[in-house]
Amino acid sequence: MGKIALQIKAALENVEELKTIHPDYAFMLKLKCTGCGEVSDKWHDIVESQTFPGKTGRSENNYIAKCKMCGRENSLDIVKGSNASYRDYDQGKFKSIVVFECRGIEPTEFTPGESWIVKVKESSRVFDNIDLSEKEWVEYDEKIQQPVEISDMEFRFTNVK
Template sequence: MGKITYLKIKARLENVEELKPNPDHSFALKLKCSACGEISDKWHDVNESDKFPGRTGRSEHHYVGKCKMCGRDNTLDIVQGSIASYRNEDSENFKSIISFEGRGLEVVDYQPGDNWCVKVDGSSKIFSDVDLSEKEWVEYDEKIQDSVGVYDLEHLIE
């Protein structure tokens, strides 16, 4: 078994019932090799629907890579069933939204990006391609006649 890493987010929600990554959301991650400590200079997209064969070809992983410094083969998997919603009752508190299991590497940074889903509180409206790259997002919902927003998005990796 590898090392488990939790990605937690915290945001201030305005008229948002639920914020969650879409099923095909790619998590943009910076990764660190556990063997030599090298941190990738590129962002790596890890998606639950993408699987790649491991070194031996007997297993599949959400991310497979070789460390540029030490040459070690490393893998990363999204822990099955770990993707969670961030809800209005979680507002302004850190909550784990996904867990990763790394073998030979660990997650050290994250960029939120696009492809998030926002369900409006008190309305049937769902915004399905929300971009959180700027760590905030705001829109207007006609039904509730008010603004809907995600503000001050932060993340924590444990």
């Protein structure tokens, strides 16, 4: 069992805070079975507010799947309290925004999709349900009379203790 953090890095213009709609955000991941090395070609959505019973029925997991190649049952959970915002002072460096507890699988790819929230710097404006599928987003804030932008998004996974 290991813990793996999803980290993001982005350029922000007039953005104070970027975050997901925790706990209902669907983290879209491609996963690899650590038993046989099979990597799924499909995207899997992992949502903290959704749980499924394990094969013993005693544990609840955010994601459970049987590997198509080796038949092993694998599971993944979002570590409670691990969701974090990406803030203006994090700009240009990688920061963990969520941690996954992995049993038999590990994430290999992430796509940001919809349901992000942006808080504008020096304004009370909040944009919600932002779509970052293209890994960039631009809007205009009338109050500060400036563009609000997210660009140059990068993602990586890192092992954590």
